[in-house]
Amino acid sequence: MSSVIFVCKQLKKMVVVLSAVSLMGGVANANLLSNGDFNSPNSTAPPDSWNLWTFGGGWANHEFPMLVDNGQDNTGNYDGSYQMSLGGFENAGGGVYQIVAATAGTEYQLSVDAGAQAWWLPTGEVRLFFLDAADAELASTVIKTTDSIHDPDIYDVGVVYQPWSLSATAPAGTTQAKVEFANPNGTGSAWFDNASLTVVPEPASLALAGLASVALLCGSRRRDR
Structure with a gap:
């Protein structure tokens, strides 16, 4: 379970970084x-x-x-x-x-x-x-x-x-x-x-969309427990 929580935290960090990159490049x-x-x-x-x-x-x-x-x-x-x-x-x-x-x-x-x-x-x-x-x-x-x-x-x-x-x-x-x-x-x-x-959209924007979806799933799993 701890490994799942760790992965979710890392995903959130990546979403934040990619969000900044996407904003710098403008709204696709x-x-x-x-x-x-x-x-x-x-x-x-x-x-x-x-x-x-x-x-x-x-x-x-x-x-x-x-x-x-x-x-x-x-x-x-x-x-x-x-x-x-x-x-x-x-x-x-x-x-x-x-x-x-x-x-x-x-x-x-x-x-x-x-x-x-x-x-x-x-x-x-x-x-x-x-x-x-x-x-x-x-x-x-x-x-x-x-x-x-x-x-x-x-x-x-x-x-x-x-x-x-x-x-x-x-x-x-x-x-x-x-x-x-x-x-x-x-x-x-x-x-x-x-x-x-x-x-x-640049690759960073596409990656952001995918990671954001996984991060949302992580949050959903925690609420369901």
């Missing part, structure tokens, strides 16, 4: 983006904390989505609230982005719910850029949310809302991360909602 899994759900403001005005761009007559609309001609609507992860609808015609498009502080050597995960309108041939992209203090691009990671309707091109089908994610480690010199969603050259709208940028 906290969303670094402001207004990631695009629900502010409660209107079609541009979304708070985000910047919009368009070219060639494209659009970047803060809106509730509409049914399209063939009846396909937003399903899957769409939550019935405001979203970004990004689109254009041939050689036209739109996008939305937000820049936040970032730390070199830290791994980040970008997640978003995205779909595409069943009209012509939209193109959707999820982009994560790492920038230095002078706003110069150091690295980028991009995934396309509409590959299922391209190569070969399948017109008027669309993509049902679903979760997408990518992860990347900030290179040396990084001070900022730029999160961007875009429809760079697609006819029809690509949809984006519920975006989050989080720090991927």
Whole structure:
């Protein structure tokens, strides 16, 4: 019995040490983006904390989505609230982005719910850029949310809302991360909602979670006696 008590005491000490390490590294899994759900403001005005761009007559609309001609609507992860609808015609498009502080050597995960309108041939992209203090691009990671309707091109089908994610480690010199969603050259709208940028937990944080669970079991065993 004494050996069990000794082990529990040592586990508690390790939890305290790892907690300090975790706090020094910041809170993992906290969303670094402001207004990631695009629900502010409660209107079609541009979304708070985000910047919009368009070219060639494209659009970047803060809106509730509409049914399209063939009846396909937003399903899957769409939550019935405001979203970004990004689109254009041939050689036209739109996008939305937000820049936040970032730390070199830290791994980040970008997640978003995205779909595409069943009209012509939209193109959707999820982009994560790492920038230095002078706003110069150091690295980028991009995934396309509409590959299922391209190569070969399948017109008027669309993509049902679903979760997408990518992860990347900030290179040396990084001070900022730029999160961007875009429809760079697609006819029809690509949809984006519920975006989050989080720090991927380091091994110390994962170890802390496991040790904390064991320490709780130790306390529970003592109370049961």
